Amino acid sequence: MPEISMPESGSAEIIPFPTRPAASPVPPAKAEPTAAEARLTRALTGLNDAVIAQRAAVAAWRSALGDLKTVTGRLGNSLRSYNDSLGQLDARVSMLRTEAVKLKTWADNVLARKG
Helix, strand or coil: CCCCCCCCCCCCCCCCCCCCCCCCCCCCCCCCCHHHHHHHHHHHHHHHHHHHHHHHHHHHHHHHHHHHHEEEEEEEEHHHHHHHHHHHHHHHHHHHHHHHHHHHHHHHHHHHHHC
């Protein structure tokens, strides 16, 4: 590749960037807000209060859902235990009924022989 040569310049002109004005130590006085600005400020404050209240309500709702889950879990366990107890009772009642039928049959046979 051929070499490219640049002409040498003996002087250059430096162009300074414009400077920013220094910040004033005293902030400018605030003007009174207009009626529209005051209404907007009140509306934003009301909206912020509503969002805060809604967050609290959602947190309470989530807590209540957690409590409900715990209580329904306990209720489910109690119902299963109750169902198991009813099953055991049903088995015992069936056994007693079978024994009662046998006893009645035996008593009927004894009475028939004496008769």
